[in-house]
Amino acid sequence: MKNNTKTCGGLYTPKVMEAFKDPHNYGKIKNPSGVGKVGNIVCGDVMWLYIKVDKNEKITDIKFETFGCVAAIATSSTITDLVKGKTIKDALKITKDNIVKSLGGLPKVKYHCSILAVDALVEAIYDYSLKNKKDISSDLKKKHDLIQREKEIIEKRYENWAK
Amino acid sequence: MKKIYLDYAATTPVDPRVVKTMLPFMSNPPAGGFGNTMSLHQFGQDAKLALENSRQILADFINAAPQEIIFTSSATESNNTVLKGIAFAKKSGHIIVSSIEHPCIAESAKWLKRQGFEITELTVDKFGMVNPEDVRKAIKENTILVSIIHASNEIGTVQPIAEIGKICREKNVLFHTDAVQSFGKIPIDVKKMNIDLLTASSHKIYGPKGAGLLYIRKGVRVEPLLHGGGQENGMRSSTVNLPAIAGFTKAVEICKKEMKRENAKLLKMRNKLIKEILKIKGSRLNGHRKERLSNNVNIAFDFIEGESLIMQLDLRGIACSTGSACSSATLEPSHVLLAIGLKPEQAHGSLRISLGRWTKDSDINYFLKILPGIIKKIREISPFKYRND
Numbered sequence: 010m011k012n013n014t015k016t017c018g019g020l021y022t023p024k025v026m027e028a029f030k031d032p033h034n035y036g037k038i039k040n041p042s043g044v045g046k047v048g049n050i051v052c053g054d055v056m057w058l059y060i061k062v063d064k065n066e067k068i069t070d071i072k073f074e075t076f077g078c079v080a081a082i083a084t085s086s087t088i089t090d091l092v093k094g095k096t097i098k099d100a101l102k103i104t105k106d107n108i109v110k111s112l113g114g115l116p117k118v119k120y121h122c123s124i125l126a127v128d129a130l131v132e133a134i135y136d137y138s139l140k141n142k143k144d145i146s147s148d149l150k151k152k153h154d155l156i157q158r159e160k161e162i163i164e165k166r167y168e169n170w171a172k
Numbered sequence: 173m174k175k176i177y178l179d180y181a182a183t184t185p186v187d188p189r190v191v192k193t194m195l196p197f198m199s200n201p202p203a204g205g206f207g208n209t210m211s212l213h214q215f216g217q218d219a220k221l222a223l224e225n226s227r228q229i230l231a232d233f234i235n236a237a238p239q240e241i242i243f244t245s246s247a248t249e250s251n252n253t254v255l256k257g258i259a260f261a262k263k264s265g266h267i268i269v270s271s272i273e274h275p276c277i278a279e280s281a282k283w284l285k286r287q288g289f290e291i292t293e294l295t296v297d298k299f300g301m302v303n304p305e306d307v308r309k310a311i312k313e314n315t316i317l318v319s320i321i322h323a324s325n326e327i328g329t330v331q332p333i334a335e336i337g338k339i340c341r342e343k344n345v346l347f348h349t350d351a352v353q354s355f356g357k358i359p360i361d362v363k364k365m366n367i368d369l370l371t372a373s374s375h376k377i378y379g380p381k382g383a384g385l386l387y388i389r390k391g392v393r394v395e396p397l398l399h400g401g402g403q404e405n406g407m408r409s410s411t412v413n414l415p416a417i418a419g420f421t422k423a424v425e426i427c428k429k430e431m432k433r434e435n436a437k438l439l440k441m442r443n444k445l446i447k448e449i450l451k452i453k454g455s456r457l458n459g460h461r462k463e464r465l466s467n468n469v470n471i472a473f474d475f476i477e478g479e480s481l482i483m484q485l486d487l488r489g490i491a492c493s494t495g496s497a498c499s500s501a502t503l504e505p506s507h508v509l510l511a512i513g514l515k516p517e518q519a520h521g522s523l524r525i526s527l528g529r530w531t532k533d534s535d536i537n538y539f540l541k542i543l544p545g546i547i548k549k550i551r552e553i554s555p556f557k558y559r560n561d
Contacts, residue, residue, distance in 0.1 A: 029480070030487060035553045050517040050556070053477055053496065053505070057555040074555035078479035078496070082553060 022113035025083045032082055034089035038072050043137025045129040047156065049163050054081045054122065058088070058129035062137055066097045073129070080119035087111050088126040097134055101149065103127060128156045173489045176535045180376075180467060180528030181325055181353060182493055186419065187378035187529070193422040194380065197222065197415040209412045210401060219414050226421040230385060233424050234370065235361040242386040242407045243417050247352045247373035248276040249397075250386035251319075253408070254348045254369050255280040257394035258317050259289055265316035266290040270302050271511040272329075273321050277350055278507070281319075290314070299460040300329035300512045304336045311343045318347050323354040326495060326508040326524060327459030328468025330354065337366030346392060352376055353465060355385075356427035357435065368392050374416065378529060379423030383416035438527045439466040441536050445525060446471075448540045452547055453558060458509060458522060467527040470495075472514060473547060475556040476521035484546045490539055495522040 021029075038059035048055040054077040061070035071092050073085040087108050092100045105123035109115050115123060135153045138145050177185075197205045197219075207215030209223050224238065231238040244250045255267065255277065269281050271293045285291045292310050296302055302320055311318070318340050323330045333349050340347035348369035351360060355372035362370060369392065374383035388394055388407070400409030427434075446457055446469055454474030473481070478496025485492055495506025496519070505519035514522075525539070551557060 026483075026487075029483065032553060046555075050520075051515075053516070053520040055555055074553065076475065076554040076556055077477050079483045081477075082480060 020116060021079055021083075022115075024111070024113040025079065025115065028083035028086040028112065029079045032073075032086035034072050034086065034093070035074065036072050037074065038070055041133075043133040043135070043140065045132030045134070045136060047128045047132055047160070048077070048081075048125055049160070050076060052163060053077060054125055056081065056085055056125050056129045058085075058126075058133045060092075060130075060133045060137060062097065062141075068092055068095055068097065068100055077122065078119070080115055080122040081125065083112055084108050084115075084122045084126040085129075088130055092130060097137075100130060101134060103130065132156060174538060176490045176538060178525045178527060178531065178535070178539065179491045179493050180531075181524065181526035183375050183381070184378045184528055185530070186375075186380050187423060187426060189426060190379055190419045190422045194415045194419040197418045205414065205418075209414065210403065219412075222418060223412055223414060226417050229421050230424055233360075233428060234387060235363050236387050237390065239405065240387055240390055242388060242404045243412065243420075244384040244386050244408055245382055245410070245413065246384045247274075247350065247371050248384075250371040250373075250384045251276045251350055252280050253386055253394065253397050254319065254371065255284060255317070256397060258346060258348075258369075258392075259284050259287070260395035261393045262316045264289065265314045266292065266312050267316060268292045268294060268307065268310050268318045270294045270296060270320050270331075272296055272300055272324055272326070272508045273319070274325055274350055274352070277319055277321070294320075296329075296511055298513050299463075300324055300327045300458075300508070301460060301463065302331050302336065304332055304339055307336050308339045308343070311340070311345055315343075315345045318345055320347075320349055321353075322349045322351040322360075323358070323465050324459065324468075324508060325353050326506060327470045327512065328353075328465035329460045330358065330463045330465060332463075333367070334365040340368075341366040353468075356424065356431065357465060357467070359431070362387060362389070369394075374420035374423060377423045377427055379420040380416045382413055383420040385420070434529060435466045438531070441527055441531060441533065442466055442469055445469045445527075445536060445540070449543065452544055458512060458514070469525040469527075471523050471525075472509070472518045473521040473523065474518070475551050475554050475558075476547060477550070478520055478522055480550050481521070481523055481546065484550065485542070488542050488546070490542065493524045493526075495524070496520045 038061055041059040042062040043060045045058040057074045059072045060068050063069050071089045075081050075085040091103050105127050108123040131152045205218045205222050207219035209220040227238040227241045231241045281291045294302055294306050320331055322333050337347050346368045350371045352373045356377035368389045370387040372385040375381040396407050398409045403409050449471050455471050458470040458472055478494030482494050495509045505516050509519035509522055
């Protein structure tokens with residue numbers, strides 16, 4: 010049988026495994042400008058994203074803490090790489106597809122991990138904007154509301170389990 | 173890099189002695205017996221002879237009669253045949269299973285429920301034990317079958333099968349046990365244990381994949397699932413997979429001879445693993461301490477996601493398995509771990525280590541050396557931590 014060079018063990022790409030093996034920017038930031046907390050331990054994925062924003066609205070530092078599978082850790086590491094050094098405006102343009110592409114692909118059942126990473130970033134920026142009394146665009150507000158609503162739905166779905 | 177296989181409950185490598193036995197059944201005479209067991213000529217009759225010889229050996233192994241043994245392609249097929257075949261024979265009624273069955277029983281039961289059969293799923297205690305008295309209480313006028321897994325594939329708990337069998341016999345209800353994980357590891361006597369139907373598999377005991385066994389006590393009516401040429405006494409049409417069956421038989425003969433010694437060796441390793449792993453903070457043993465397969469360890473770690481753990485171990489050359497949701501296609505955690513009362517977040521952090529014929533003490537030591545560091549690293553990345561860390 011020919012070796013499939015694109016995937017590692019058939020499940021994850023070498024890039025995913027690399028990011029999982031040696032994740033970038035994990036840990037906490039002391040006195041962060043904003044924190045985004047998404048996911049649910051009952052479902053098995055929790056991602057916390059810390060950002061440090063300077064006066065020019067540039068994200069100078071970003072760190073993550075993640076409880077989750079290989080894909081969750083790899084997408085966490087990747088989003089920190091993609092965001093670091095970008096302005097808030099540019100950071101908000103990052104999509105799940107950017108993350109999936111950076112990782113050379115993800116199994117379909119793991120796409121939600123890339124969404125989780127984007128959501129964590131949105132929440133961190135929302136948190137920063139709220140704390141610093143910045144204008145919150147209608148788009149950011151809409152995204153934030155959607156994330157919160159989905160969170161409620163998931164919590165409801167698993168409420169019997171959570172007891 | 174070292175490669176250490178600690179996933180024998182998933183499948184086993186085929187014993188070289190088994191491979192040697194199988195080969196002649198794939199080729200020409202004089203060494204060969206590739207023939208179709210249904211053929212009248214010598215090729216066929218030689219194959220038939222070998223098949224019946226296998227049947228006798230497997231029957232003896234569980235104290236059954238040869239005509240009570242049906243060869244199938246897998247344990248999944250055997251289990252499907254039992255549940256559906258009895259349901260079809262009886263047309264309606266009530267079936268009792270446990271909440272920790274293998275998916276091929278659990279899903280068959282669910283399917284039968286959709287077809288109008290009544291299903292009771294018995295709960296287990298926190299060690300994964302079925303209470304035989306619960307079986308007695310659950311049996312009703314219209315109960316047609318009780319099916320309880322002998323030893324859990326996930327947590328290794330061994331059920332009081334003889335007691336449950338006795339109750340079923342008293343109540344005149346058919347009793348089936350899925351003995352895939354216990355067959356070849358624990359002595360089984362279908363007569364003493366009052367078993368009416370039993371499932372076993374070749375590839376869990378160092379035989380090849382593609383061979384399963386189904387014991388059906390004489391007089392028990394089961395409708396076949398596969399119709400055709402009438403092989404296996406009409407119970408399972410299909411050209412008989414003789415190489416696999418011959419391999420299965422050899423695997424059983426080896427187990428018969430080596431079971432006792434092998435179990436003693438594995439038990440020592442298992443107990444050492446449990447003792448040492450439980451020294452890691454936030455770990456607990458899943459399953460029963462004593463009534464447990466000699467080759468099974470299942471541990472839940474707080475704040476650990478199983479897939480990450482498995483992949484970290486894999487990167488260090490160690491193969492294990494998990495009941496985590498993220499490792500499954502459905503993204504749901506193991507129903508067995510939920511049934512013994514674990515919270516989903518605990519089920520995510522479960523690790524199953526299963527030992528086997530070629531596990532060495534040095535493998536166990538290497539594993540125990542590697543594991544704490546991996547747990548520490550995963551917890552470092554996680555937002556959930558112990559306060560003192």
